[in-house]
Amino acid sequence: MEKNPSRNLAVYVVWVPELGAQPKHVPDAATLVRDPRARHYWDGDEVVGKAYNGVLGIGRIAWDSYFIFDPGKLWDAGSVPTPDFWMHQMSKVRQAPMLSPKVFAAQVAQRTGAAQPAGVR
Amino acid sequence: MEVSPSKNADNAGTKPAPVAEVAAASVGAGAALTAVVACSCCVSPVIAPLIVGVLGVSGAVTLAGIKPYTPWLLAGSLLMLGYAFWRTHRPAGECRVRPRRGVRAMLWISALVWMMAVASAALNAADLPFSTLDTAAEPLRAAFNADVGKTRIVMLVSPT
Numbered sequence: 001m002e003k004n005p006s007r008n009l010a011v012y013v014v015w016v017p018e019l020g021a022q023p024k025h026v027p028d029a030a031t032l033v034r035d036p037r038a039r040h041y042w043d044g045d046e047v048v049g050k051a052y053n054g055v056l057g058i059g060r061i062a063w064d065s066y067f068i069f070d071p072g073k074l075w076d077a078g079s080v081p082t083p084d085f086w087m088h089q090m091s092k093v094r095q096a097p098m099l100s101p102k103v104f105a106a107q108v109a110q111r112t113g114a115a116q117p118a119g120v121r
Numbered sequence: 122m123e124v125s126p127s128k129n130a131d132n133a134g135t136k137p138a139p140v141a142e143v144a145a146a147s148v149g150a151g152a153a154l155t156a157v158v159a160c161s162c163c164v165s166p167v168i169a170p171l172i173v174g175v176l177g178v179s180g181a182v183t184l185a186g187i188k189p190y191t192p193w194l195l196a197g198s199l200l201m202l203g204y205a206f207w208r209t210h211r212p213a214g215e216c217r218v219r220p221r222r223g224v225r226a227m228l229w230i231s232a233l234v235w236m237m238a239v240a241s242a243a244l245n246a247a248d249l250p251f252s253t254l255d256t257a258a259e260p261l262r263a264a265f266n267a268d269v270g271k272t273r274i275v276m277l278v279s280p281t
Binding site: 006008009010011012013014015016017018019020021023025026027028029030039040041042043044045047048049051052062063064065066067068069070071072073074075077078080081083108111112 | 251253254256260261262265268269270273274276278280
């Protein structure tokens with residue numbers, strides 16, 4: 001986010017109770033993303049992750065996942081929006097590539113009109 | 122005819138640094154490294170992307186778990202620094218030689234790193250607010266729709 005100063009970018013960090021996580025762990029972890037364009041949420045029931053299981057067809061609750069949505073996409077009640085691009089770090093999930101920070105950043109830069117990260121074509 | 126060896130320890134390159142000097146410099150460097158680790162959980166935006174790039178988001182979040190131990194790590198590194206300074210600046214004994222310039226410089230650099238780590242930890246001590254989602258994913262859904270004109274990123278991650 002530091003390399004992409006675009007005002008047309010919004011980030012929602014949804015913290016989930018995986019790996020024994022509890023709400024008390026969120027404040028410390030949230031300091032990793034201090035950018036004012038980011039907002040933090042605690043999803044204790046993994047409502048979002050369960051919904052994306054069906055939408056993405058991955059056969060498990062989605063987490064350790066990173067979705068990009070283009071401008072204009074709306075989130076209808078009772079469902080979740082399909083991402084325009086996504087990556088993840090879940091095992092045995094083939095529907096999207098494993099997270100590459102450079103590739104992900106390049107996708108964001110392309111969509112926001114920011115400069116492409118170095119080393120990505 | 123015997124020639125007495127020089128007793129001037131600042132003759133750099135004429136003989137290796139005494140073990141005690143190397144030990145003091147190592148302790149100082151260790152103190153600096155400990156201080157960096159202590160504040161790595163809550164570092165400035167300059168360093169956070171590097172940590173995420175090297176460790177991944179999950180790894181960086183794990184590193185964030187160091188935060189409760191930051192005061193202890195900084196205190197320990199301060200003790201190590203104090204010991205290293207005492208070793209190199211204590212009153213000269215009968216057979217003690219003056220520490221080399223490089224050793225003294227290393228200690229002062231380590232002290233500077235420690236002070237920067239303390240400043241970083243202090244600046245990043247404030248916690249960020251967060252909202253709890255309900256069964257309809259509110260208020261995330263409302264925020265998402267309110268930003269409809271923007272490119273939006275949603276990240277599902279664990280804080281541990």
